[in-house]
Amino acid sequence: MEMQEIPDVDPQETQEWLDALDSVIRHEGAERAQYLLEQLVEKARRNGAYLPFSATTAYCNTILAGQEERSPGDHEIEDRIRAYVRWNAMAMVVRANKHTNVGGHIASFASAATLYDVGYNHFWRAPSDNFGGDMVFVQGHSAPGVYARAFLLGRLSQEQMDNFRQEVDGKGLSSYPHPWLMPDFWQFPTVSMGLGPLMAIYQARFMRYLRDREIIQPQGRKVWAFMGDGEMDEPESLGAISLAGREKLDNLVFVINCNLQRLDGPVRGNSKIIQELESNFRGAGWNVIKVIWGGYWDTLFARDTKGLLMKRLEECVDGEFQTFKSKDGAYVRKHFFGKYPELLELVSTMSDDDIWRLNRGGHDPHKVYAAYAAAMKHSGQPTVILAKTIKGYGMGEAGESQNITHQQKKMGTSSIKTFRDRFNVPVPDEQLEEVPYLKFEEGSPELTYMRERRAALGGYLPARRQKAAPLEVPPLSAFDALLKATGEGREMSTTMAFVRILTTLVRDKKIGKFVVPIVPDESRTFGMEGMFRQLGIYSHVGQLYTPQDAEQLMFYKEDKKGQILEEGINEAGAMSSWIAAATSYSTHGIPMIPFYIYYSMFGFQRIGDLAWAAGDMRARGFLLGGTAGRTTLNGEGLQHEDGHSHLQAATIPNCISYDPTYAYELAVIVQDGMRRMYQEQEDVYYYITVMNENYEHPAMPAGAEASILKGMYLLREGKAKKGAPKVQLLGSGTILREVIAGAELLEKEYGVSADIWSVTSFNELRRNGLDVQRWNMLHPEQPPRLSHIEECLKDRGGPVIAATDYMKLFADQVRAFIPGRKFFALGTDGFGRSDTREKLRGFFEVNRHYVTVAALKSLADEELVPQSTVAAAIVKYGIDPEKPNPTTV
């Protein structure tokens, strides 16, 4: 039975209990009362009473009116500053949309202004020489308010403000927080809803990791993350809150702006978002601070001796609260207070205007200050502040609390006038039309105050560090063993080669400790379990148990100083950890070298938007797509066999991707990646596929390094007799080995001379090809340049056949740079399935026989061999010409 349904059979007894509780609270405090209540509940439960768990508290502020820490600030000055910030934020959107249709948002920041203002004035500390700085994740749609403040401080010019959302010609401001576009300003891209909350949790966790490993000092730094209440519907927003609770991340503060609306309408019209979130977060072990009602309500609550006001507030749903705020005081009197005569009586001496002024907590700087101060002091848990606000606050009939408000970017002169009057800013009537920006004069108390506040907090925010001291990257010779041939009969996979590289790196005296191996419960899949013992698995509390395998050499060792981040079955979390590590050069001033290795299928396909955000954030690190290749991960079938992650990698402009075959290629790629990212500090990151197929690895051909990095090099020259037909065979990953076998068949059985090229990156070849093509187009009168692939193939004749373990489109990307020549791409289009590698390569038509047939067919089409030779080869290799296309079955 739900609580509400139990009738009060003895009101007098109820009152006695309540009085007793009152007295305990008064004389011994709330904590004692809580203790007694918990004892009672526990006792009732043990005696068989069914007491359903309730994670919510009353619909009122968590911090009582008398217990709020008071802000030391100058409230009048802060009010004026906030009014100017509000005005400028509105003005920049309205002005930008007078002459363009670039869009923008007014209503989100209008609801959040106080939440940011109190933070900037009193809480958020900038990085300085002796302090690492707080990290603030600004809600994407509130960016105009952050620009407006930076403008008042002289950090942004009027020209920049007027170029809001007009970035192409430079001197513009990006629509939302994008470090890629404003690298010295924004730190965290947040506008893809849900990623901000998730990444913030892992930033806080990574900060703790760095501290536990004594790479940074304990300084009480905090991660503050702002988000919308609608945004909380994203699974990513709530998906990691239990991790934050479990890890007791008291360096983390979420501020959820509960304006009760999202884009289309109410977030929870039929219930209460604040109560729902409260129970979610409390259940996950968070400290929850509700900031629901502003100070004007306090006197009403004090007079609400029977709890009727509270009852009325509890029974209203968010849809009603929204409607109230879209009307006026008279409406609220009639429809809210009017439900009970006693409540009407309670407000009888108040005018309609007074009723209208009853404010929400998120608009009351005192309440917000008290909540932030409590969050700063709270230890042992992360804190979430649930602040109730009004969407479009101050926009009046142009949007306040209206369903259409999210997308309002224009305001008529009369609405602008109301806005001006509401916030009492000095804009004369005749200037309302142009919506001028406001500035505080040099030397004015407001500007001085703003500057002083920021100086006291270490400097301006947002601000992003672009470079850190470079690392001393080991030379290629550090991986000498991998540059040599494995030797006759000694086989290994590129995954094993990668683990050797990683082992070498973590042992490096200079940079070893900066390496961060990250796995989502797949260490054993990749043969990395040896590192458990060697490096330790990070755990803030160390290891509180004797591991089952303690007797073994490579036991499961959890350690406070552990280096490995073993994230559990949690690719989104692991990727967020990787992002935190990969941006540590910026957020901590210490470059970390993260290697995140995962099933390649559960990479871009699963966490693609985080990978995109990582590009935006200028992440530097390595992603390793393990067990890659549609036919190479043989037994696992449709959901596991990846034949497209490289195409997804190609969509991210600063992600450099490789599909190497040999250990030496991998060593060259990783070493150069380290050089580029940690020595030269280029803002790129790497995606490298590694496979689990074992084979012999040859020694690196002398001088191949540069071409390996450019994307292709000549592995072997065709051997057939002079005058024989020629083909150029290209291959990558494990399929290169089928290409080599195909070349042998072509030479031995058909007298065709086949040059073999190891293509380490079709993606890089295409980028280079496009770049050269573009240059040639724009420089028509200059001698044309050649791309790397053109350079490689220009003196080597014959059709070009390329084969990979990825979709045909992967190799097909380079077709444009082989003009006038026959080009045939083999690949693994279609759903994977489980079987042996041999069977799968036959099924997907990428094995040596298909390489041979494709080469013969290309030669036949150029009349260099008869078509009958192709037909004979098809018969010889037992290929059924009527076999269905693998994409269809």
Ligand SMILES: Cc1ncc(C[n+]2csc(CCOP(=O)(O)OP(=O)(O)O)c2C)c(N)n1
């Ligand atoms: C992943 C994703 N989906 C959709 C959007 C489009 N979108 C932007 S803001 C918004 C509504 C936001 O509502 P809320 O989180 O409550 O923020 P508010 O503006 O109310 O503060 C939507 C749907 C987006 N930015 N990201």
Ligand SMILES: [Mg+2]
């Ligand atoms: Mg909202």
